[in-house]
Amino acid sequence: xxxxxxxxxxxxxxxxxxxxxxxxxxxxxxxxxxxxxxxxxxxxxxxxxxxxxxxxxxxxxxxxxxxxxxxxxxxxxxxxxxxxxxxxxxxxxxxxxxxxxxxxxxxxxxxxxxxxxxxxxxxxxxxxxxxxxxxxxxxxxxxxxxxxxxxxxxxxxxxxxxxxxxxxxxxxxxxxxxxxxxxxxxxxxxxxxxxxxxxxxxxxxxxxxxxxxxxxxxxxxxxxxxxxxxxxxxxxxxxxxxxxxxxx
Amino acid sequence: xxxxxxxxxxxxxxxxxxxxxxxxxxxxxxxxxxxxxxxxxxxxxxxxxxxxxxxxxxxxxxxxxxxxxxxxxxxxxxxxxxxxxxxxxxxxxxxxxxxxxxxxxxxxxxxxxxxxxxxxxxxxxxxxxxxxxxxxxxxxxxxxxxxxxxxxxxxxxxxxxxxxxxxxxxxxxxxxxxxxxxxxxxxxxxxxxxxxxxxxxxxxxxxxxxxxxxxxxxxxxxxxxxxxxxxxxxxxxxxxxxxxxxx
Numbered sequence: 001x002x003x004x005x006x007x008x009x010x011x012x013x014x015x016x017x018x019x020x021x022x023x024x025x026x027x028x029x030x031x032x033x034x035x036x037x038x039x040x041x042x043x044x045x046x047x048x049x050x051x052x053x054x055x056x057x058x059x060x061x062x063x064x065x066x067x068x069x070x071x072x073x074x075x076x077x078x079x080x081x082x083x084x085x086x087x088x089x090x091x092x093x094x095x096x097x098x099x100x101x102x103x104x105x106x107x108x109x110x111x112x113x114x115x116x117x118x119x120x121x122x123x124x125x126x127x128x129x130x131x132x133x134x135x136x137x138x139x140x141x142x143x144x145x146x147x148x149x150x151x152x153x154x155x156x157x158x159x160x161x162x163x164x165x166x167x168x169x170x171x172x173x174x175x176x177x178x179x180x181x182x183x184x185x186x187x188x189x190x191x192x193x194x195x196x197x198x199x200x201x202x203x204x205x206x207x208x209x210x211x212x213x214x215x216x217x218x219x220x221x222x223x224x225x226x227x228x229x230x231x232x233x234x235x236x237x238x239x240x241x242x243x244x245x246x247x248x
Numbered sequence: 249x250x251x252x253x254x255x256x257x258x259x260x261x262x263x264x265x266x267x268x269x270x271x272x273x274x275x276x277x278x279x280x281x282x283x284x285x286x287x288x289x290x291x292x293x294x295x296x297x298x299x300x301x302x303x304x305x306x307x308x309x310x311x312x313x314x315x316x317x318x319x320x321x322x323x324x325x326x327x328x329x330x331x332x333x334x335x336x337x338x339x340x341x342x343x344x345x346x347x348x349x350x351x352x353x354x355x356x357x358x359x360x361x362x363x364x365x366x367x368x369x370x371x372x373x374x375x376x377x378x379x380x381x382x383x384x385x386x387x388x389x390x391x392x393x394x395x396x397x398x399x400x401x402x403x404x405x406x407x408x409x410x411x412x413x414x415x416x417x418x419x420x421x422x423x424x425x426x427x428x429x430x431x432x433x434x435x436x437x438x439x440x441x442x443x444x445x446x447x448x449x450x451x452x453x454x455x456x457x458x459x460x461x462x463x464x465x466x467x468x469x470x471x472x473x474x475x476x477x478x479x480x481x482x483x484x485x486x487x488x489x490x491x492x493x494x495x
Contacts, residue, residue, distance in 0.1 A: 194336075195299065196336050197336050197338050199296075199299065201350070202319070202324075203296050203297070203298075203321075203324060203332075204324055205350040205351065205354035205357070205410065206346075206349060206350050206353050207321045207353060208319070210353060214346065214349065217340075218339060218389075219340065221340045222340075
């Protein structure tokens with residue numbers, strides 16, 4: 001893309017366009033090609049400084065039977081954006097577990113495009129957002145299933161928790177299906193911390209901030225469970241925990 | 249130990265407690281009985297400090313301190329335990345994780361050091377065994393998928409681990425079968441029957457009082473204590489009904 005995006009561009013409609021302009025033009029996306037039958041894992045921790053504009057643009061090409069597993073913690077920057085465009089060939093699998101934790105005036109975005117171009121490929125995306133202050137957190141998830149891509153199984157689960165009345169969560173699944181024998185499941189919820197649960201925890205002796213942190217940790221829950229390397233998983237979980245504590 | 253004087257409390261602008269007074273001494277078990285809507289659960293929540301319940305007049309002192317000035321977690325650290333009529337399900341948080349954090353937060357509030365994971369597990373397993381709860385349930389998310397009886401047993405396990413000075417038990421007997429009722433009753437006696445502890449049992453029915461013998465029985469109606477007596481008052485209520493006794 002050469003021209004600066006506008007609100008009319010679906011993939012940018014909730015973005016911080018001023019921040020985008022400050023780093024325009026964007027570098028070419030990082031391209032990750034996974035050979036037939038291979039598998040890769042990626043952990044992305046976007047923890048940029050508060051005034052930074054951090055945009056990650058990744059293209060993934062999964063050849064037949066290949067698997068890619070991404071875990072994303074998107075928490076830093078004035079604008080923190082992680083865009084992943086995936087092309088799935090026959091029988092490949094894409095897995096995403098992501099958390100967006102934002103406060104203040106932050107704009108955080110996870111934008112995925114799943115191009116299921118051949119049969120029998122599967123994708124599974126789980127995104128959890130916790131937003132406070134005036135933060136905006138957006139998940140835009142497009143799934144495009146080509147005419148020949150029968151038996152595609154694509155699922156999206158998106159949940160957001162708002163800590164303040166002034167925070168905003170956007171969840172936009174976008175399905176474009178040309179095949180007739182596919183499963184595309186998507187679910188999205190936006191909620192706030194359960195007051196009865198908080199009182200229950202506090203009545204047992206947990207101070208309010210600890211009770212909230214416990215509930216939020218549970219909410220983010222299993223998104224990072226799939227990180228196989230223990231040290232790596234613990235470091236992402238610690239970064240998520242630190243981000244949550246800053247918000248409370 | 250607990251002294252409630254002329255307590256008035258409202259929720260959403262509606263007055264529920266209308267001048268309730270009550271004194272519980274160390275070593276005593278008091279039962280509060282009363283019809284639906286009398287204010288029994290409100291009393292429990294006000295003592296526990298639940299947000300939304302506003303005290304408009306009166307005082308509550310607990311071992312000489314002003315209870316109403318304390319936040320819910322500070323009341324817990326001071327030795328208060330509120331057993332819920334409907335224990336809350338907390339998905340994603342395991343019983344052990346929650347209870348260890350809660351106990352250590354209370355210990356910190358009292359200036360005591362934290363228990364290690366191993367020390368804590370030992371205490372938790374012993375409490376689960378004493379109430380007849382499978383130790384595996386300690387690892388499960390708090391109350392999630394528990395039956396009514398399991399939730400109430402879990403409240404007793406929590407009470408045993410936290411070892412409070414004063415327990416307010418809000419209809420801990422509701423939804424229990426006979427075996428669970430006996431287990432819960434035994435739990436209350438085992439954990440709370442001591443010269444330096446006291447219990448306020450909020451209940452609709454006499455049957456829990458077969459297992460936990462109260463020293464004093466109060467009848468709560470219309471937001472105040474309308475009658476106080478010995479254990480025989482509970483039997484009288486059971487036989488004659490609230491309308492007769494409170495008339």
